[in-house]
Amino acid sequence: MSLPRPHAIGCDAAGDLKHPTVKKSTNNDPARPPVTAGIAGEFGIFSLKKLNNRLTIHESAATMRLGIDIGGTKIEAAALDDDGAIRLRRRLPTPAGDYEGIIATVKSLVADAEAALGPAQSIGLGIPGMVSPATGLVKNANSTCLIGRAFDRDLAAALGRPVRLANDANCFALSEAVDGAAAGARVVFGVILGTGVGGGVVVDGRVLTGPNAIAGEWGHSPLPWPRDDERPGARCYCGKDGCIETFLSG
Numbered sequence: 001m002s003l004p005r006p007h008a009i010g011c012d013a014a015g016d017l018k019h020p021t022v023k024k025s026t027n028n029d030p031a032r033p034p035v036t037a038g039i040a041g042e043f044g045i046f047s048l049k050k051l052n053n054r055l056t057i058h059e060s061a062a063t064m065r066l067g068i069d070i071g072g073t074k075i076e077a078a079a080l081d082d083d084g085a086i087r088l089r090r091r092l093p094t095p096a097g098d099y100e101g102i103i104a105t106v107k108s109l110v111a112d113a114e115a116a117l118g119p120a121q122s123i124g125l126g127i128p129g130m131v132s133p134a135t136g137l138v139k140n141a142n143s144t145c146l147i148g149r150a151f152d153r154d155l156a157a158a159l160g161r162p163v164r165l166a167n168d169a170n171c172f173a174l175s176e177a178v179d180g181a182a183a184g185a186r187v188v189f190g191v192i193l194g195t196g197v198g199g200g201v202v203v204d205g206r207v208l209t210g211p212n213a214i215a216g217e218w219g220h221s222p223l224p225w226p227r228d229d230e231r232p233g234a235r236c237y238c239g240k241d242g243c244i245e246t247f248l249s250g
Helices: 035-043 099-117 151-159 168-179 244-248
Strands: 007-009 065-070 074-080 086-093 122-127 164-167 187-193 197-203 206-208
Touching: 065 099, 074 099, 086 099, 099 151, 122 151, 122 168, 151 164, 164 168, 168 187, 168 197, 168 206, 197 244
Parallel strands: 007 187, 065 122, 122 164
Antiparallel strands: 065 074, 074 086, 187 197, 197 206
């Protein structure tokens, strides 16, 4: 069976998403939350333009879903109400290489949001990597201090409630496929170029993860057609040389 050509979406050279705003979902099914809010609750990431470092509060909301993006240089949070509108957003620097520091930063962002808007109905995080279906531990994360950790369980213990984790590129691709730049396309390939190189594939509105939860991840493929001066390439954290991520991320 052949699939239509993917609709590709991604970031510019500075790492900013090309799609500039978070859109309100057009989903009218009362049994399912608005898509953009659902991304924050279930997947923890959505399309945002540059955010400043200030706490930004629009107005109080009766219910709040909190989405947090764990990046290599920043950790960014946004609170969404039932209509998918952003009520609060904040960004803090990522404590690079500091696992406990990352947990403390997430805890601080959650506390700030709940102090302003009340308790969060759900908390979801997009992470640079994925939780292994085999071990329940994080793998393939360019924030290497997360690798081999039970990040979801450690965060749940720190916050005193369940949290949900998913790969950041999968979250991004799904958000854009549902009501963003790729809305209406059957097959979508979303690309993230930042501290790492990631990708997500969405087919018929559903994320394609694969048996190892790494479908769409292209950053650890070798650089195609390398020049002599590009061989063997830099050593990657995965243990191989010349991965695409070592050339394109930064």
